[in-house]
Amino acid sequence: MSDGAGELRPLPSPLLWGFAISCLGGPLALLAVELPDAVGGRALDSIGLVTLAGAALFTAPMLVWWRFSGEIASAGGLYGFTRLAVGERVARVQGWTWVVSYVLYLGFTVTQVVYDLLPQAFPGVTPWRAWLLIGTAVGLAAALVVAERAVLWLLLASVVIQAVMMVALAGAVIGGHGWQWGSFSVGAHPGSIARGIANASLLFVCGSLPLFMGGEVAGGGRQLRRIVAGSAGLVALILVATAAPLAIYAGSNLASLELPGHTVALVESGGTLARWLAVVAITSVMGLMAAEFIALTRLLHALTGAGVPRTRQLVAGGFVALAAISLIDPERIYSKMITPSLVALYISQVIVFAAYGVMAARRRSPRPSDLLAAAVAGGLMLFGLEVVISQQPYF
Amino acid sequence: MDVTLKDFAIDVSGGTTLAPGTYTFHVTNSGPAPHNLTIDGPGVSGQSTATFGAGGTADLTVTLKNGTYDLFCSVPGHKTLGMDVTVTVGTGGSGSSSGSGGGGSSASGGGWS
Numbered sequence: 001m002s003d004g005a006g007e008l009r010p011l012p013s014p015l016l017w018g019f020a021i022s023c024l025g026g027p028l029a030l031l032a033v034e035l036p037d038a039v040g041g042r043a044l045d046s047i048g049l050v051t052l053a054g055a056a057l058f059t060a061p062m063l064v065w066w067r068f069s070g071e072i073a074s075a076g077g078l079y080g081f082t083r084l085a086v087g088e089r090v091a092r093v094q095g096w097t098w099v100v101s102y103v104l105y106l107g108f109t110v111t112q113v114v115y116d117l118l119p120q121a122f123p124g125v126t127p128w129r130a131w132l133l134i135g136t137a138v139g140l141a142a143a144l145v146v147a148e149r150a151v152l153w154l155l156l157a158s159v160v161i162q163a164v165m166m167v168a169l170a171g172a173v174i175g176g177h178g179w180q181w182g183s184f185s186v187g188a189h190p191g192s193i194a195r196g197i198a199n200a201s202l203l204f205v206c207g208s209l210p211l212f213m214g215g216e217v218a219g220g221g222r223q224l225r226r227i228v229a230g231s232a233g234l235v236a237l238i239l240v241a242t243a244a245p246l247a248i249y250a251g252s253n254l255a256s257l258e259l260p261g262h263t264v265a266l267v268e269s270g271g272t273l274a275r276w277l278a279v280v281a282i283t284s285v286m287g288l289m290a291a292e293f294i295a296l297t298r299l300l301h302a303l304t305g306a307g308v309p310r311t312r313q314l315v316a317g318g319f320v321a322l323a324a325i326s327l328i329d330p331e332r333i334y335s336k337m338i339t340p341s342l343v344a345l346y347i348s349q350v351i352v353f354a355a356y357g358v359m360a361a362r363r364r365s366p367r368p369s370d371l372l373a374a375a376v377a378g379g380l381m382l383f384g385l386e387v388v389i390s391q392q393p394y395f
Numbered sequence: 396m397d398v399t400l401k402d403f404a405i406d407v408s409g410g411t412t413l414a415p416g417t418y419t420f421h422v423t424n425s426g427p428a429p430h431n432l433t434i435d436g437p438g439v440s441g442q443s444t445a446t447f448g449a450g451g452t453a454d455l456t457v458t459l460k461n462g463t464y465d466l467f468c469s470v471p472g473h474k475t476l477g478m479d480v481t482v483t484v485g486t487g488g489s490g491s492s493s494g495s496g497g498g499g500s501s502a503s504g505g506g507w508s
Contacts, residue, residue, distance in 0.1 A: 177427075252403035253477040267428075267472035274472075 008075060008298075008308065010218040011152070013227075016210065018156025020231035023209040023291045026284030027235045028162035030203055031169070031242055032261020033117065033281055038199040041255040042192035048183030048244030050193055054200025055236035058207075060376035061349075062232060064356045065211060066225045067370065073214030073221030076302035077295065078352045080214065085359035094351040095303050101344035102292050103315075104337045107322030109289050110137050111334040113282055120259040121278030130327055137323035140286065141316035144293050148312070151290050158280075158287050163238060165280045169261060170242035172268035183247035202384045205349065206288065207232045212295040293319065339388060346385040353378035398422045398466070400430040403476035405466060413484045419456040424449055430473065436464030436484075446470060459484040 011019075021027060025034065039050045068081040076083065079095035114133045118125050125132060143151050186193060210228050217224040246254070246264065254260045261281055265274035293315055300311040326333040357374035360366050397408040398420045422432045426449020433443035437460045444453035461484055468478035 249403070249476065251477075253475065257475060263472045263475045267470070267476065271471070 008215040011213065011216045013218070013223075014156055015149075015152045016213060016217060016224075016227050017231060018159050019152055019213065019291055019294070020207075020210040020227050021159040021235060022155040022284070022287040023206045023295075024204060024232060024235040025206075026159060026162055026287045027239060028165050028261070028277075028281050029284040029288065030235070030239055031166050032264075032277060033259060033285065034203055035200065035239070035243055036246065036249075036255040036257070036260045038203055039196040039255065040192055040199070041253075042189040043187065043196035044252075044255055045187040045247050045250035046183060046185060046193050046196075047247050048180065048240060049185065050196040050200050051243045052184070052236075052240045053197040054202075055204065055232075055240065057197060057201040057376070057380065058204040058232065058236075060373045060380065061205075061353070062207070062229055063369070063373040064353055064377050065208060066229055067373075068356060069211065069214070069221040069225035069228070071221070073211075073217060073224050074302060075212060075215040075298040075308075077212035077214060077299060078208055078348070079299060079302060081211075082352055082355045085355035090351065090355065092303070094348050094355070095299060097344050097351070098348040099296065099299060099303070101341050101348060102296050103318055103322070104341035104344070106289060106292055106296075106315075106319050107326055108334045108337040108341055109285060109292075110140075110319075110323050111326045111330055111337075113285055113289075115330050115334070116258045117278070117282050117285065120257075121262050121275060121282075130330065133323055133327065133330065134320075136286070137320045140289060140293070141319050144290060144297075145312045145316050148294065152294075155287050155290060158283055161280055162284050165277055166238055166242040168273060169265055169268075169277060170245050172273060173245035173248065173264065176268050177245065177248045180245050180247040183244040187250070198380060198383050199387070201380060202387075204232060204236075205345070205381075205384070206291070208349075209291050209295040212298040215298070342388040343385065346381045346388065349381040350378050350385070353381065396420050398432055399425055400432060400468060400478065401425045402428050403468075403473055403478050405432070405468070405478050405480050407466065407480060407482070413459060413482060415460050415484055417456065417458045419454050422453045422455060424451050426450065428470070428473075430468045430470060430478065432466060433469040434464055434466055436460075437462035439464065441469075443469060461485050 024030065035047070035051065036044065039047050043050050068084070072080050072084050074080040076095070078098060079091050082094040083091035110133060114129050114136060118132070119129070207228060210224065210231070214221060214224055249264070254263070257263055259278060259281065262274050262278045265277045296315045297308055297311040300306065300314060301308050304311070353374045357371060357378065360370035360374060396418055399406040400422060420432060422444055424430050424447055429446050429448045431444045431446040432453070432455055433441055434455070434457055435441055439457050439459070442455065442457055444455045447453055464482050464484060466480045466482060467474040
């Protein structure tokens, strides 16, 4: 594994914070796009509790990443962790599985943005979606190839704006309906709540992306893990606070909408907030795409030894090619890409947590907290795998 | 025919299919948000009650022909959130076409989509 220290310069701390927070959704997209669906319609009356418990459950994977980061920080990220724990052969399986997952996920996400999200708020774009798809993929790839540092500054600005929009949306709901303490109680469907908690927890899974910046952190792994855990904690706090008021939408179709935050803004505050919220939410999804792109370049650098400029070109070429291929059947291709992408993602994560469990068990005095964290984190990823394989809309 | 509006659903007392005729929908808003009842379909283009608050009532009289009608709340976002039902009007309907009169002209059976 080569981290190419000569190529990867330390990043300013604010850029790493912006990157790490962008990886979590981005946060506005979690609230306005993903969370209601993850919680599910039957548990929506307890969305505050579900989100809080989901975030708490994610401390298990976070603990594993925290402890791994204390031992190694590199552009290999999770691959580097696995290599340290169980050796090169298993680590390569883990690393390449992760690459497959996120290459497909990039292709999936750009199609979701252009074909699902944009038309919800801006129906006029419908005739132009094919051009927008290619334009978005080419534009994002070009920006990341020629001006990655500038994109990182944009991510930092974006997360600040996202936080403002989250507070604005929650403020509009609270202004109309008051604070919803009932959102933190167990509603009528405890089974749905339990499933919602696990689903909500999995929304934080992209929190591992900043680990691939391990070769660019001035303070090494100890600084990186503070940023990774701190950003997840911050996002969890603001997400719980801004999601809780959405309990008033229990019994509605909110959980089944493509862009539920847009509808909430429309109902509570009118078209202006709704349009801005849609724009920033879509931008936040694109921020996550940028983060995925950057993490892929670092991992490929670690796996192949190629320089980061070269891996940027490789990822850019693959991304644009996948976007072009998706035009064959753009209405359906994302649902075909998301399934293998998520299967690969959860398998790659299970390998990481199993590797950590093995490493922890080999110690002379294994810490129970290490074994428990590895077991819970691995179990959570297996739950994700089960959801992908068994539930709609993946099949 | 009684129609109850609430956050965010429309409950219609009555059946799946109505016979052609003139109906009066007696609309109650059980809230908490302000709502209205709007109807779209053959010969009926966006006829609606005023938007009124929780606890209020309003009547809406429309003449329904053969075809499919959309009953919804036109307050922005409410239809998307679930305040939207479809009723089919056809010769198989069991409702009376004898004119207005609330529940007296309602169809029987279930099956609103």
